[in-house]
Amino acid sequence: MFNGTVTLRWSAGNLNRLTNDLHSPVHYDLDVLEMEEREKVVKHMWDAYSNSRQIRLPRFWQEAFEAAYEELTSDVPGVKEDAITEIAEMSIRSVDLYHPRIQSMVRV
Template sequence: MFTGTVTLKWSAGNLNHITDDIDVPIYEDLDVLEMEEREKVVRHMWDVYTHSQRIQLPRFWQVAFEAAYEDLASGEPAVREAAVSEIAKMSIRIVDLEPPPRQHSR
């Protein structure tokens, strides 16, 4: 079985300036269900990134996918999954998956 880790080329996309402004710790022991949900979001956003020319993704996704493009486009499933997991972990600090509360009109 092939296992490994991926170090995304953040300098290529320079995500450092995005994460430097946020004072939220990265959790070592992440909730498995939340990570699965975030990985689904990463895969969906990657699909949008690679197949839609009309939709402009938020900056986080653009920069993350540019930095990880080679790994996400890899023919090796373990490399792709490691990149998806890494982006999902980073999204905890930046991307809120909860929709905003609905405004009740009066």
């Protein structure tokens, strides 16, 4: 089995402002359940992004999926899951899962 890490390329969008915060202590203090919930949201949003041309996602999700497209469509074991985890960690700084508008869009 292969192990590795994924580093998303931010050239597709303006996510460079988030990369400075990726290694801040808040990511290491996260509850496992919170990360699982965030990963479920990422997977749901990815399904919406990849399966529907009619849905316009918020900017964060659009840019994250454009930057990680190759990783999210990879057949290499673990690459897709690593990308999902990284996007979930980035969403902590950018996306409020409990905002009423997001809740109405995301059904996990």
